[in-house]
Structure formats: structure tokens, C-alpha cells
Amino acid sequence: MRFKVKIIGLIAMVGLFVLYRSIEKLDIYTSTDSYCINCHVHTSADHSWELSSHYSTDSIKRTACVDCHLPPKKSIDYWPQKIKAGTRDLYSYYFKDHFKINWAEKSEIENAVRFTPKESCINCHENLFPFSLSDKGEKAHLYYRRNENELHCINCHIGVGHGQHRAIYGQNTSLLKKTRLDSMALFTEANKITGFKNFKEQIPGSDVSFDMIAIPAGEFEKAIYHNNKFNSKPLVRKKIQLSPFFMAKVELTWDAYLVFLRDVESEGREQTQALDSLETDVISGATPPWGDPAQGWGMGQRPAISMTWQAANTYCKWLSKKTGKTYRLPTEAEWEYACRANSDLQDNWTDEEMANRIIFRDNSKGKTHLPEGMKANAFGLVNMLGNVKEFCSDWYADNPFENDSFVVNPEGPETGVERVIKGGSYRSEKKDMRVDYRENTQHDNWLKTDPQMPKSIWWYSDCRDVGFRLVCEWDGDKEKQ
Incomplete structure (x- = not known):
């Protein structure tokens, strides 16, 4: 009896050893780069x-x-995550249709953090403060240490x-460098406004111009919904009356x-030196961005993105x-009025019509698009909904019109913490492509x-x-501007 027990025990030990070695061999085989890339x-x-630098x-x-893409082997999560990842990929x-993904x-970044365990980064980069680390890098890593629960290394x-081995991981000073242009092709002055009609603005000292659309005076009914719950009763409905103004045909381009x-251009102006007044004579220049603000998609006629509200507001003062x-x-009311363009918007649009007018999650392929080929609204404005969200001048409030019954040229609350943005973007869902979405x-x-x-x-x-879209004020008392 004892002999049989010993034999069974020996067989079990051999079986466990074989199983262990098989699993070890399987792990090694399925951990090679060629195996991952194969499927x-x-x-x-x-x-x-x-x-990449890796x-x-x-x-x-x-x-x-x-x-x-897996936790370190010493982690208890290694095998569960490996099985999960392998099953998902197989x-x-x-x-799945790979071409539709x-x-x-x-x-x-929102998706990448799900497939890159932070502990794997730390496993290789245990020392966050090597002697070779720059002063700026040290400050950045100190900030990370203070906010570890909110940040991931790949942020x-x-x-x-x-990615590119030579990608920009620092201040992108090249973006601010002046380029030589053919002086014969440069505009020497801005265009004059000779009446309330569409005009083409041209920026003096450059070869850049853009179309401004005349938006006539009018009124509309604005509804404010709590937390954008459009199937519920609106918090308020207000009649809004607006004077005429000009609005850019497209979002401001790069x-x-x-x-x-x-x-x-400015190489390091402190926050306290920022422009905050229309009466200021000197425009405060932007410091260089960190990395590529265009996300590698190119610039040109694509809408400019990544700037702050402060920067957009300063641009308007500079252009003035x-x-x-x-x-x-634009004010929120002006933006919504211009977007509505005295029409019912997308209420009766087919999927094809919506795709011809709006860049959103379903058709954007995860990036901004050129305005070419997009259908304009009744006023002649392109991409009012979708492509990029647009800054408004108003401070944000849940119900900015609660104390008014009829409002003329509203400019929003006098104070606040954050600003209004409208229009949705290439990342927005179809249900959020609404003129009243705030x-x-x-x-x-x-x-x-x-x-x-x-x-x-x-x-x-x-x-x-x-991004943002420009508004130019119209002074009807002046024959020319």
C-alpha cells in the first residue's frame, strides 16, 4: 500500500513538474514579439x-x-491579464473586421492607459530621478509623485x-520660429468692410486670409436643460434677440x-505677465507648447487646437x-443663433446628410478634418457642429438666464470659474451633436x-x-470699417 502511495506521489510530482515546465515554455513562446505581431x-x-525609443x-x-502591455511576471495579475489579453486578441x-476598427x-491616451499597466513602467524605470535627468524633468517627476493616483506614466x-524615435518631448520652440515669406505675396493691409455683407479678411504681414460671413439680426428661443438631459423639461426657455455681426466661415486654422x-513669440513669460485687458498696448506672446499641439495630424487648414481660452482671447485682441x-x-447666444441659421438643424437629416455636415466620432477616424467638402448651414458657416468644440466668451453657469424673460445681446454671467464651449467635436457621440448641448x-x-x-x-x-471661431463686430453707424 505504501509502495503504491509512493508511486502515485512520484507520478504526481513528475506530472506537476512537466506541467510547470510546459506552462513555462508556453509562456516564453507566447511572450515573444513575433508571436504577438503574428496575430x-x-x-x-x-x-x-x-x-520608438523602446x-x-x-x-x-x-x-x-x-x-x-502586461503586468510584471512577479505580479499576481500577470496570468489573469495575459489570458484576458490573449483571448481578446484571438x-x-x-x-472582427480589422479595417473598421x-x-x-x-x-x-484614454484607451492606451487600459492596456499599459503603470507598474510595468515602474518595473523598468524604478529610479525616477537619475543624475542625467534635467531640471524640468525633475520638476515633472516631482509633480507626478505628488499626483500618482491621478496620473499615468504615459500621460x-x-x-x-x-511613435517616432525623434518625437518632440519638450518645448516645441520650432513652432514659434518666424519663417521667410515672399514679400510680394504678403498682404500690406487688412480688407475694409464696405457694408453689411460677407468679406474676406487678410492678415497684414502674412499671406493668410479667411472668409467672414454676415449674420443678420434676429431672435430665437433658447432652452437650457439640466445636465443636457433633453428628454426632460428645460430649466428655462428664453427669447433671445441679437444684433447683426460677422462670424468666420470656418474654425480658426493653424x-x-x-x-x-x-x-x-515669447520664450518664457510668467503667468503673472499675461494680458488681461483690452487697454493693454502690448500683446503678451504665447510660450512654446510642450510637444506637438497638432497631435501629428498636420496643420495648414486644419482647425487649430490645444490652446487655452486665454490664448484664444488674446488672439482676438491681437487680430483686432x-x-x-x-x-x-462669440457669445453663447451668438454661437447658437449662428448655428441654428433659422432652420431646424439636424432633426430631419438622414445619416448621409449628417455625415456631409458634421465630423463626429462615427466618421472622424479619431482626428480633426479639413473643412473642404463639408456642407455649410443656411448662413454659410461650416462645421458649426463637430470637428472641434469652440470657445465662447461667456462664463459658464447652469442657468445663465433664470432672472430674465426677454434678453437682448446677452453676454453671460459677470463672473465665473470656467467658460462655455459649444458644438461638439470629432470625439463626440452622435447624440451630443445638438445646438443646445452645453x-x-x-x-x-x-x-x-x-x-x-x-x-x-x-x-x-x-x-x-x-478650438475657436472668430466674431467681428459690425458698427452699423459707420459706412466703412
Whole structure:
């Protein structure tokens, strides 16, 4: 009997040893980069990895897929996460249409943090304060230490695993450098307004121009809903009356914004030196952004993004001085009136009609689009809904009109903390593509991962879908402006 027990025990031990070695061999085999790439449905994952600093390392060992996308082997979560990841990838490989997956959206920071355990970063980069760390890097890592529960390593270092090896990880001073232009092609003066009609503005000293649309006086009924719950009774309905004004046909482009940046370039102005008054004679220039504010999508005629409300407001003051007109951000009421354009908007639009007018999550492929080919509204304005959210001049309040029954040219509350933004963006869902959908800026949250100290008042580090559209005031008493 004892002999049988010993034999069974020996067989069990051998079986366990074989099982252990088999699992170990299986783990090694399924942890190779070639195995991951063999069935990974993300078609450019291997190529972007080969361009990254995790591929071209300073040591003889490259950072492998499992080093970043699974917890360390010593972690209790290693095997559960490996099984989960393998099952997910195999299912996607055999049952999903790879070409319909929005890879740009999947690569955004909100999704990337789900597939990159922070403990894996720390496992390789245990010392956050090496002797080679710059002063700015030290300040950034100190900020991370104080906010570890809210931040992930890839909030700042998202490009190190899949991205350009020479990507910008610092102040992008090249963005502010002046470029030589053919003086014969430069505008010497702004266009004159000769009547209340559409006109083309041209920025003196540049070759940039843009269309301004005449928006006639009128009125509309504005409804305010609690937390954008449109199936409930509105908090208030108000008749809004507006005077005529001009509004830019498209959202401000990078071409137009770069003229401003390079004209007033600044290499380190402190927050306390910011412009805060129309009477100030000197326009306070923006400091360089951290990294690429265009997210690698290109600039040109794409809408400018990543700037703060302060920066957008300063641009309007700068352009006013350049052109001799009064440019500013639209009020919320002006924006909504211009977006409505005396029509029913998208209530009766087909899916095809909506796709021809609005850039949103379903058709954006995770990035902003050029305005070309998009259908304008009845006033002639393009991308009022979608593409990028747009700053308004108003302070945000849940119910800004609760004490008024009929409002003429409202400018919003006198004070506040955040500003109104309208229109939705390329990241917004279809249900949020409504003219009465209201949002507000989140200034502090949008600067969480800015490694600069003090934090920039000119560039958001954590907001990449807000821009702005210009309004030019019309003085009907003047024959020319």
C-alpha cells in the first residue's frame, strides 16, 4: 500500500513538474514579439514600435510587447491579464473586421492607459530621478509623485512605445520660429468692410486670409436643460434677440494661428505677465507648447487646437490691433443663433446628410478634418457642429438666464470659474451633436500632465479637441470699417 502511495506521489510530482515546465515554455513562446505581431490585428503596431525609443534602446535588450502591455511576471495579475489579453486578441483576429476598427481613437491616451499597466513602467524605470535627468524633468517627476493616483506614466510619455524615435518631448520652440515669406505675396493691409455683407479678411504681414460671413439680426428661443438631459423639461426657455455681426466661415486654422504665434513669440513669460485687458498696448506672446499641439495630424487648414481660452482671447485682441476691427470670441447666444441659421438643424437629416455636415466620432477616424467638402448651414458657416468644440466668451453657469424673460445681446454671467464651449467635436457621440448641448472648459484638468512649472496658460496638455471661431463686430453707424 505504501509502495503504491509512493508511486502515485512520484507520478504526481513528475506530472506537476512537466506541467510547470510546459506552462513555462508556453509562456516564453507566447511572450515573444513575433508571436504577438503574428496575430495582432493592429496593422501598424509593429512598425510604430520599431520607430520608438523602446525599440532603439541604449542597451542590448529591446523592450518587448509583454514588458509594457502586461503586468510584471512577479505580479499576481500577470496570468489573469495575459489570458484576458490573449483571448481578446484571438477573438478580434478571427471575428472582427480589422479595417473598421478606429485605430486612431484606440491609440488615444484614454484607451492606451487600459492596456499599459503603470507598474510595468515602474518595473523598468524604478529610479525616477537619475543624475542625467534635467531640471524640468525633475520638476515633472516631482509633480507626478505628488499626483500618482491621478496620473499615468504615459500621460507624458505616450510616444515612447509606439511613435517616432525623434518625437518632440519638450518645448516645441520650432513652432514659434518666424519663417521667410515672399514679400510680394504678403498682404500690406487688412480688407475694409464696405457694408453689411460677407468679406474676406487678410492678415497684414502674412499671406493668410479667411472668409467672414454676415449674420443678420434676429431672435430665437433658447432652452437650457439640466445636465443636457433633453428628454426632460428645460430649466428655462428664453427669447433671445441679437444684433447683426460677422462670424468666420470656418474654425480658426493653424495657418491663421501660427501667424499670431510667430508675430508675438515669447520664450518664457510668467503667468503673472499675461494680458488681461483690452487697454493693454502690448500683446503678451504665447510660450512654446510642450510637444506637438497638432497631435501629428498636420496643420495648414486644419482647425487649430490645444490652446487655452486665454490664448484664444488674446488672439482676438491681437487680430483686432492688426486689422483695426473688433474681433472677439462669440457669445453663447451668438454661437447658437449662428448655428441654428433659422432652420431646424439636424432633426430631419438622414445619416448621409449628417455625415456631409458634421465630423463626429462615427466618421472622424479619431482626428480633426479639413473643412473642404463639408456642407455649410443656411448662413454659410461650416462645421458649426463637430470637428472641434469652440470657445465662447461667456462664463459658464447652469442657468445663465433664470432672472430674465426677454434678453437682448446677452453676454453671460459677470463672473465665473470656467467658460462655455459649444458644438461638439470629432470625439463626440452622435447624440451630443445638438445646438443646445452645453459644456464648459476644465482648465485645471486639462493641464494635469503639463510638466512645466508654472503650468502654461497658453497650451492645454490634456485637451485636443477644442478650438475657436472668430466674431467681428459690425458698427452699423459707420459706412466703412
